Amino acid sequence: MKYEFNAEREFDIIAIGRACIDLNATEYNRPMEETMTFTKYVGGSPANIAIGSSKLGLKAGFIGKIPDDQHGRFIESYMRGVGIDTSNMVVDQEGRKAGLTFTEIKSPEECSILMYRDEVADLYLNSSEVHEEYIKKAKILLVSGTALAKSPSREAILKAVGLAKKNDVKVIFELDYRPYTWKSVEDTAVYYALVAEQSDVVIGTREEYDMLENKTNGQNKETVDYLFKHSPDLLVIKHGVDGSYAYTKLGEIFKGQAYKTKVLKTFGAGDSYASAFLYALLKGKEIENALKFGSASASIVVSKHSSSDAMPTVEEIEELIAVKA
Numbered sequence: 001m002k003y004e005f006n007a008e009r010e011f012d013i014i015a016i017g018r019a020c021i022d023l024n025a026t027e028y029n030r031p032m033e034e035t036m037t038f039t040k041y042v043g044g045s046p047a048n049i050a051i052g053s054s055k056l057g058l059k060a061g062f063i064g065k066i067p068d069d070q071h072g073r074f075i076e077s078y079m080r081g082v083g084i085d086t087s088n089m090v091v092d093q094e095g096r097k098a099g100l101t102f103t104e105i106k107s108p109e110e111c112s113i114l115m116y117r118d119e120v121a122d123l124y125l126n127s128s129e130v131h132e133e134y135i136k137k138a139k140i141l142l143v144s145g146t147a148l149a150k151s152p153s154r155e156a157i158l159k160a161v162g163l164a165k166k167n168d169v170k171v172i173f174e175l176d177y178r179p180y181t182w183k184s185v186e187d188t189a190v191y192y193a194l195v196a197e198q199s200d201v202v203i204g205t206r207e208e209y210d211m212l213e214n215k216t217n218g219q220n221k222e223t224v225d226y227l228f229k230h231s232p233d234l235l236v237i238k239h240g241v242d243g244s245y246a247y248t249k250l251g252e253i254f255k256g257q258a259y260k261t262k263v264l265k266t267f268g269a270g271d272s273y274a275s276a277f278l279y280a281l282l283k284g285k286e287i288e289n290a291l292k293f294g295s296a297s298a299s300i301v302v303s304k305h306s307s308s309d310a311m312p313t314v315e316e317i318e319e320l321i322a323v324k325a
């Protein structure tokens, strides 16, 4: 099955949410306590997805709030440099800071992230900073779940989703669960369900769908039965290295295999997966093929040091798929 988008739009994808800083341990295979140097990259799941999309040749835009400091200027200039339209990135005027994510790479299997996200600029995006004229230029609005964690960002996202639906822009909801800024799992489930039920496509890990459904050990069939009673017509449920599934409202199920690689670190997999999966859908490829694109892109990024700068080109993805076929 192919997925249809409104062809007459200037932007393939506009992402909304956080654009932050990743500080990835330069000396890896050790605990963070022993890490003395970090390499700086742009980070934040929706920013990574916009970067991945742009590197694949899609026309991408970004809506989000960045600090009025050196980090904010680095984020904006890096994103503009890879071809993203940053005209709707708002510079905070109240001294708020960029979110910082330190990554720990103890071994390829044992990776974790440590987030500093108190009073971060991205969660202060407000609804008056989300503009219908911009959103209606897109085929896809990519929404990050973390942006729902607090007001006023929460209302900004709800406004963006409403405008997208009004203007025939597909709403893609990346669950992107990060516990740090949420008050409670109940709140998470309330806002996740609210947006998931209005979205066209939902992408998340099995564990993230459990957050949405406020349960443990949820089964894909229950998730699919629940969400297909609402707006979504395509659901992607990821199971880490065990691969991923796509379910359509027509009842089809597709399985995507993960491509084995020499893993450097595991984070960044989800964002690279999302950008390449959406690229393939936008290019009119079959869902089965889109799963291959997502998995191949993730396999490339987990073998490299960053989540954003390491995003692959179409040629790299196609070459990997061909080699593994």
Ligand SMILES: Nc1ncnc2c1ncn2[C@@H]1O[C@H](COP(=O)(O)OP(=O)(O)OP(=O)(O)O)[C@@H](O)[C@H]1O
Binding pocket: 204, 205, 238, 239, 240, 241, 242, 243, 244, 257, 258, 259, 260, 261, 263, 266, 267, 268, 269, 270, 271, 273, 294, 295, 296, 298, 299, 302
């Ligand atoms: N160790 C791995 N080796 C190769 N591919 C992987 C590996 N881990 C994940 N992937 C690929 O990436 C996809 C997404 O991974 P995962 O389910 O871990 O997403 P995620 O938890 O959202 O990622 P992230 O860690 O970036 O938040 C998987 O479906 C798989 O194709």
Ligand SMILES: O=C(O)C[C@@H](O)[C@H](O)C(=O)CO
Binding pocket: 020, 022, 042, 043, 044, 045, 046, 048, 101, 113, 267, 268, 269, 270, 271, 306, 307, 308
């Ligand atoms: O999403 C974040 O805020 C952190 C990311 O940039 C980081 O690289 C990561 O964990 C990606 O999965």
